[in-house]
Amino acid sequence: MDRSGAPASPGARPDAVADLLRGRRTVDRFLPDAPPQDVLDTALDLARWAPNHKLTEPWRFYLLGPDTVSGVVSLNARLVADSKGAEAGEMKRRKWSAIPGWFVLSCVQDDDALRRREDYAACCCAAQNIMLYLWSRGVGSKWTTGAVTRDDAFYRLLGIDPALEEVVGLFWYGYPAGEPQSLREPVSQRVQYLK
Numbered sequence: 001m002d003r004s005g006a007p008a009s010p011g012a013r014p015d016a017v018a019d020l021l022r023g024r025r026t027v028d029r030f031l032p033d034a035p036p037q038d039v040l041d042t043a044l045d046l047a048r049w050a051p052n053h054k055l056t057e058p059w060r061f062y063l064l065g066p067d068t069v070s071g072v073v074s075l076n077a078r079l080v081a082d083s084k085g086a087e088a089g090e091m092k093r094r095k096w097s098a099i100p101g102w103f104v105l106s107c108v109q110d111d112d113a114l115r116r117r118e119d120y121a122a123c124c125c126a127a128q129n130i131m132l133y134l135w136s137r138g139v140g141s142k143w144t145t146g147a148v149t150r151d152d153a154f155y156r157l158l159g160i161d162p163a164l165e166e167v168v169g170l171f172w173y174g175y176p177a178g179e180p181q182s183l184r185e186p187v188s189q190r191v192q193y194l195k
């Protein structure tokens with residue numbers, strides 16, 4: 001058991017968290033070198049501090065080595081070739097082969113539907129912890145839920161039993177090549193102040 005007794009951000013700049021939340025962007029073009037392993041290890045460690053009803057700690061992480069990456073790249077290229085043609089498949093293979101860092105987050109499947117929903121929510125919070133921490137260390141990431149992540153062969157490649165765990169996402173990470181942009185509507189369009 002591990003307890004967090006750390007004081008909240010002693011001496012942190014008041015806007016540091018706001019800047020991090022606003023500034024994080026999904027990145028899918030990376031410089032070739034992978035970030036140091038300890039950066040990812042710390043990000044996964046921080047994932048555990050996500051809010052989690054009943055403290056089920058439903059997250060499971062799979063860090064992909066070169067053989068597994070190669071299997072996923074080939075599987076995805078084949079799936080894309082089957083649906084969009086050989087040229088599209090080859091383009092995907094080239095793009096995916098250049099990604100420096102890979103991990104998969106899965107969620108343990110509880111028998112109870114409400115628990116499964118809440119566990120999935122906790123895993124999504126864990127994912128955000130990871131992506132925000134990586135960003136704070138200059139590392140970009142992308143959460144993908146493309147067709148490959150739902151394919152039986154993907155589960156087999158990772159050794160995940162779909163009866164026990166569901167893939168929440170495949171994540172890429174690395175140092176960003178370029179500065180991605182993203183926009184949001186003003187929050188006033190999404191808020192109602194009720195009496």
Ligand SMILES: Cc1cc2nc3c(=O)[nH]c(=O)nc-3n(C[C@H](O)[C@H](O)[C@H](O)COP(=O)(O)O)c2cc1C
Pocket residue numbers: 024025026027143144145146169180181182
């Ligand atoms: C559950 C989830 C699944 C996602 N799946 C994909 C995906 O399959 N392909 C993709 O290009 N982006 C995917 N994204 C990333 C979103 O496209 C991205 O967050 C969105 O464009 C907003 O950009 P930002 O993250 O830079 O703010 C996913 C994000 C989430 C939360």
